[in-house]
Amino acid sequence: MxxxxxxxxxxxxxxxxxxxxxxxxxxxxxxxxxxxxxxxTDATGQVVEMGKHGTSKTTGTASVSGGGDGQKPQPQTQDDNTTDYESD
Structure with a gap:
């Protein structure tokens, strides 16, 4: 087996x-x-510092999308948001 x-x-x-x-x-x-x-707190009851936490920033992103065939691209428009995390 x-x-x-x-x-x-x-x-x-x-x-x-x-x-x-x-x-x-x-x-x-x-x-x-x-x-x-x-x-x-630790085992002896003393306060433990856990450190700083990061800060988030939200920024908009823009893109250019074209019209139909043979048309010029449209102006940039904000179509999405991106979140970025930074340390303090």
């Missing part, structure tokens, strides 16, 4: 972790009622 090992689907075998996986630097998270922000 032959057995075969079960493999993940082909595309899933190509996926890799984007960031190193490790234990979090905090033990608990509570909501500060006054500031309505999360407060992260």
């Amino acid at each position: 032959t057995t075969t090992a079960v493999q993940a689907p082909w595309a899933m075998r190509l996926v890799t972790d984007r960031l190193p996986v490790g234990a979090p630097s905090y033990v608990s998270v509570v909501l500060d009622a006054a500031s309505q922000t999360a407060v992260y």
Whole structure:
């Protein structure tokens, strides 16, 4: 009797972790009622700074699309938005 090992689907075998996986630097998270922000604490109860988060900027993109055959291109018009994330 032959057995075969079960493999993940082909595309899933190509996926890799984007960031190193490790234990979090905090033990608990509570909501500060006054500031309505999360407060992260370590095993000794000390507050852990979680760092800054990125800021998103939304910008419009424009394209030129032509009319029918033999017609000149139409003027640029904003037809889409792109969100870009930057570090603070």
